[in-house]
Amino acid sequence: MAIINRIGEFHDDMRAWRRDLHAHPELGFEERRTAALVADRLHAFGVDEVHTGLASTGVVGVLKAGSGSGAIGLRADMDALPIHEATGRDYASTSAGKMHACGHDGHTTMLLGAARYLAETRNFDGTVYLIFQPAEEMLGGGRTMVEEGLLERFPAARVFGMHNWPGMPLGQFAMRAGPVMAAADRFIVRLTGRGGHAAMPHQCRDPLVAAAQIVIALQSIVARNVDPVQRAVVSVTQVHGGDTFNVIPETAMLTGTVRSFLPEVRDLLERRLREIATGLGTALGVGIEIEYQRGYPPTVNTEAETELAALAAAEVAGADKIDRAREPTMGAEDFAYMLEQRPGSYVFIGNGGGEDTPMLHSPHYDFSDDALPYGASYWARLVERALPAR
Numbered sequence: 375m376a377i378i379n380r381i382g383e384f385h386d387d388m389r390a391w392r393r394d395l396h397a398h399p400e401l402g403f404e405e406r407r408t409a410a411l412v413a414d415r416l417h418a419f420g421v422d423e424v425h426t427g428l429a430s431t432g433v434v435g436v437l438k439a440g441s442g443s444g445a446i447g448l449r450a451d452m453d454a455l456p457i458h459e460a461t462g463r464d465y466a467s468t469s470a471g472k473m474h475a476c477g478h479d480g481h482t483t484m485l486l487g488a489a490r491y492l493a494e495t496r497n498f499d500g501t502v503y504l505i506f507q508p509a510e511e512m513l514g515g516g517r518t519m520v521e522e523g524l525l526e527r528f529p530a531a532r533v534f535g536m537h538n539w540p541g542m543p544l545g546q547f548a549m550r551a552g553p554v555m556a557a558a559d560r561f562i563v564r565l566t567g568r569g570g571h572a573a574m575p576h577q578c579r580d581p582l583v584a585a586a587q588i589v590i591a592l593q594s595i596v597a598r599n600v601d602p603v604q605r606a607v608v609s610v611t612q613v614h615g616g617d618t619f620n621v622i623p624e625t626a627m628l629t630g631t632v633r634s635f636l637p638e639v640r641d642l643l644e645r646r647l648r649e650i651a652t653g654l655g656t657a658l659g660v661g662i663e664i665e666y667q668r669g670y671p672p673t674v675n676t677e678a679e680t681e682l683a684a685l686a687a688a689e690v691a692g693a694d695k696i697d698r699a700r701e702p703t704m705g706a707e708d709f710a711y712m713l714e715q716r717p718g719s720y721v722f723i724g725n726g727g728g729e730d731t732p733m734l735h736s737p738h739y740d741f742s743d744d745a746l747p748y749g750a751s752y753w754a755r756l757v758e759r760a761l762p763a764r
């Protein structure tokens with residue numbers, strides 16, 4: 375039960391790849407340098423096939439061993455975020471306003487490390503698809519890949535994903551069967567009243583008073599409509615309207631995010647949001663227009679694949695370092711689109727640091743290079759368990 379020795383031997387190489395990626399972050403669907411680097415490495419490792427240009431900048435490596443027909447997909451994300459890095463590291467971002475603040479530099483590196491080991495050892499029977507996905511943050515590169523036929527072209531029977539988690543100790547893994555990440559929807563409410571002199575409000579229809587009441591009333595959806603044993607979030611995140619002190623504006627706008635796990639809760643949240651906003655608009659004489667966009671679906675792990683992931687992780691980290699009952703979070707993840715198509719499991723790997731360690735998307739966050747051999751070893755053991763050599 376440990377890091378695979380061979381992977382430990384090239385820890386320094388992995389650290390160098392990770393820091394190079396970190397210094398050269400690229401936003402979603404712009405990962406050209408990253409994709410070229412991934413493809414070059416896969417070729418150098420002797421991976422059997424390397425396919426590029428999936429969902430613009432995605433890369434898939436294909437590794438075969440033995441004669442088995444089993445196939446497994448391992449997915450890493452490659453994109454960075456529009457954040458100004460504040461870590462002060464000597465390998466900090468060289469692109470102003472772009473930063474690997476979610477650790478996708480580490481995710482890409484761990485899958486490369488596993489690819490190198492698996493290409494060398496081929497101690498499995500079947501096919502491994504190494505899926506390097508673009509644009510996980512907001513843009514849904516995972517969805518684009520699935521819509522382009524990823525899983526028909528590379529027919530993995532099971533798919534697996536992994537994300538680092540700051541504050542969780544190094545050398546630990548966490549997972550759960552069932553929902554782990556939420557569905558994420560977004561809304562815009564546009565209010566149209568009648569603008570005029572703020573000293574003569576009786577001649578106006580004030581969209582700001584209506585907007586304020588809608589913000590408060592939307593809080594009653596989770597508090598009063600959703601079954602209290604279910605999880606849901608409605609957050610209003612922007613309120614825009616007005617230009618000066620003595621004018622009641624004609625229009626105002628609200629935006630926000632809506633999170634849930636269950637389809638029936640998701641439907642309820644949308645329905646109540648529409649009813650409350652429209653109803654208050656009618657009551658206050660203000661026109662309401664609602665744009666409601668469904669985003670990433672919930673990320674739902676299947677039972678058997680989560681068990682397999684836990685066993686592979688335990689082989690690397692030790693059974694006492696595996697949390698099989700990880701609490702779900704209301705964050706969202708576009709690996710969900712692959713999990714809608716195939717059974718699989720999305721797990722978390724400890725990134726170390728204490729309680730006050732910078733969280734994902736913080737300008738002070740950094741992926742821990744010490745996690746690299748754990749993650750790469752987990753991928754490797756997962757393959758060797760899922761597709762055992764004969």
Ligand SMILES: [Zn+2]
Nearest residue numbers: 476511734735
């Ligand atoms: Zn992120």
Ligand SMILES: [Zn+2]
Nearest residue numbers: 476477478537
């Ligand atoms: Zn991420």
